[in-house]
Amino acid sequence: MKNLPVLDISIILLYLLAMVLVGVYFARKNKSAEQFTKASGKIPGWAIGLSIYATFLSSNTFLGVPGKAFGGNWNAFVFSISMPLAAWVAAKYFVPFYRNTGEVSAYTNLEKRFGPWARTYAVVCFLLTQLARMGSIFFGISLTLQALTGYSMETIMVVTGICIVIYTVMGGIEAVIWTEVVQGVLKTLGALLIIYLIVSGMPGGVSKIIEIGKTDNKFSLGDFSLDFTQATFWVVLLYGFFINLNNFGMDQNYVQRYHTASSAKEASKSVWLCVWIYVPASLLFFIIGSCLYAYYQVNPQMIEPVKLQAAAERLGAAASSVDIANLAATLKPADYGDKVMPYFMVTMIPTGLIGLIVSAILSAAMSTISSGMNASATVFSEDIYKRYFKSGLNDKQNMRLLHVATVVFGLAGMACGIAMIGVKSILDIWWQLSGIFAGGMLGLFLLGIISKKSGNLEAFAATIVGILVIVWMSLSYLIPDEYAYLKNPLHANMIIVVGTLCIFLTGTLIASIRNKRATIS
Template identity: 25%
Template sequence: MSRLDWLVLGGALLFVVLWGLWKGRGATTGESYIGGGRDHRWWLIGLSIIATQTSAITFLSTPGQAYVDGMRFVQFYFGLPLAAVVLSVTLLPLYHRLKVSTAYELLEARFDLKTRLLAAILFLIQRGLAVGLTIFAPALVLSVLLGWSLHVNILIVGLLVMIYTVTGGTRAVAWAHSSQMVIIACGMLLAGIMTAHRLPADVSFGDALHVAGGLGRLNAIDTHFDPNNRYNLWSGLIGGFFLMLSYFGTDQSQVQRYLAGSDLTQSRLGMLLNAMIKVPMQFLILLLGALVFVFYQFHAPPIFFNPGPVKQVLAGPDAAAYRAIEAKFAQARTDQSQKAEAYVSARHRGDAASIAEAKHQLSQSHAESEAIRREGIALIEKANPGTNPSDTNYIFLAYVLSSLPVGLVGLVIAAVFSGSMSSMSGEISALGATTVVDLWRRLIGGSQGQHEGRGEVWVGRLATFAWGCFAMAFAEYAARLGSLIEAVNILGSLFYGTILGIFITAFYVKRVRGGTAFYAALVAEVGVLACFKFTAISFLWYNLIGCVAVVALAWAFSLFQPPQPLPEGELAG
């Protein structure tokens, strides 16, 4: 990177840290540290919710996902708007009325302590591991593409985040999120504009979309129902709906964002703002990946975007064979570029027969070059056993470093770091809050009044720091997992359905009491893990399976127990 890129990157990260420290000052009680003062406005809540779920994985892996698989991943988010409406009507009023600090406090009042602890521990496990992935993703990619040490990258992200998160708590996180979203939006928007600008002069934006569509990269909607197909309209609307209900309704990293609202209206508006922005935002990021794909129809891409394994094969006995495949691939891509230009020219002439023939020729040429590319990847795997054959996570950043102008490179990398920092800060803050409220206060810390003093602030800071260290440690040992945007959502889907099932049982199956819900959740979680291990069912359906299994099993188990009255209080009503 140039000196200007370094200045842009360093200045952006320094601003985020200082802004978070400044806005987070004054957290002197446990309640203000965890709850952020409960005075946030709707726009700050909405930006904070979006930033918490917008990790570096979003900007590293999502464009690459569109590059290799098209835009069908956007269907993953189709259940979000409906889930946001349902939660705004049901859970948000309850959380505000009871003035809880975490989502899991409700479960002890409705069931018992062990059910509350089970839900909290399931959250802590999956979210603690997920934070490691959000750090590992940019650290790994940047270490390969920029030559930086993986350990240094992990430390940079982790320590920068912990400076303001540990110090200022929820308030610092929310305000840092606002500045991070500005950096992210500017970086990705300018990258998209520049990508469209760098297409050949006779290729318009409309032409680019037709090229992408002709090669199967604009497949945003798939109406075919197939439970083994990860991304279609039905898995997104149904499985995605249950995933989003659980994520935004029971995941403390999200619940903590809108619990900080000054009143119910502000929290609802923040939730709905997120629902309105998230789907278009993901669509545009995927579209950016499709544009990068079109860019490489007119410019030669590498066989493999991850340069590390390529360097290794070129240093070994298979170097000559790989060079021969590179030459064959370059020739195939030259032919493919000519076919792409012919397709665009046919579109400009408007002759339907010529357009159809040119499109067929382009598709055939693309298939031939992809076959050669697979030969090269197979040779890389042979020379480096254990190499991940997927380079999805490297495509976009490799494009940025090789094709975008000076200054913009630094801004996009700042967006990547900001994404990692925003997600990590929101998540470790939630992990610290859950540890304090659901474990420390309930099992160790004693009386209700203690969280008004400074002692619990230090307990919260220690818990947050410990979870940050755990995440960095896991990031050090995280294996390569293919597309990280898929990996992090698969991890969440292994637990979210079960947690959501506990909450739905609590609110709507009045017959079920404490121990029954606890054992039903344990059995359901084993069932979800079995689906993951032994079936080909798409991970989005795990959310529905886990939720329904908890509710059904809890109801069935309750038939063997005499009915008991609900506990007195607002939750019972």
């Protein structure tokens, strides 16, 4: 632990104040729900693209990815490699579809296609996904700031959360987008600065890092065998394609941005701009992880405090120093990977630069959380409150509803972050939860736009089957070992793949059978 110098604290506080002032500035424009949720469709495509990029590049990337690369290899980078194909589908089909409907909610069309239950089901899946995402990001940022300041993770989540809530509530989607443009640039510069600091302090420089990385297989993209029980190249590629398809096609965070563009062409450009920036930017964080690994291989004595901290957390407060030391000696890099980046910042980054890098990490967290708050509030307003409780609200009532919902979802995200304290890997927990919650709604969405013959009955039956499959795949690890044959044999990342295909194929098959019977009769 290290007490931050006054200069670094001042830089961080100035950054937080600047974000709040952005919300105050845009608050003058937010006189209607249309402005709050769509920015009146006047945002340029390049700004939307940077905004989507900033949402993708969360603190899960900033902290979780270097931790994964440090503890393993570049297998998780395959997720980024899958993005261009998902973006092509989104730009060609999803963007025109949503622009033509004109609906600010991504889920209104499901009710028109299959009925109220489909819309509600997708909304619940989305809100659960957002809470999981906001929680994992709150956890990630508090993990770093705790190492730097010594304050409790709960306190850090509350302080940062209040700042995010203020500028999101006051500024609406326009404040979210323009702050994300700045945050996207800031977090990228932060990553480049960290790489420079590691390489400059590394004996032997880049060549030594490459030598150690090659020796220990740190640059591998994973096993290329067709084994779906492990996180092979193909498992991560499939997971990445389906989750990115869900992001571009069903996630309100992204769909809402399509409506803020001046045209469908500008909206499509924003998708591609996000991809071409995100793929190389995400690679930077894998490079950081590999650089940190090489750095601490050359300086093994410097990583001992991290191993001791990880061992102490596992054993609990009652553990003796001998037990902690014995466990620390057996830990592998994967067991303490998430702690390495904050530790490097605490011990190796000079005064002044720490404040800048923490601000970059804060920006990574704030951009994604603010997007999640705004999108969740919009979905709750359009798909739940107005649908089931009270429609026909005037602008004043609409704005009050959106403001209250934004605050509530912000507080709920903090609560989820507190509940995640103690998890082993930020990236792993986020990937698992998103795969579980997103699989169902993506399958239902694809069934609705591709299988024209599928109706309400087919969609409902397929969704029930899909939910049962997802629940089984998610919870079968709880089955006793004597019934091991009943457990899910596939890797957890396959849940979204199997769940999506199960709903889509089941619905298509039932519709085909019914149509054949109708033709015969």
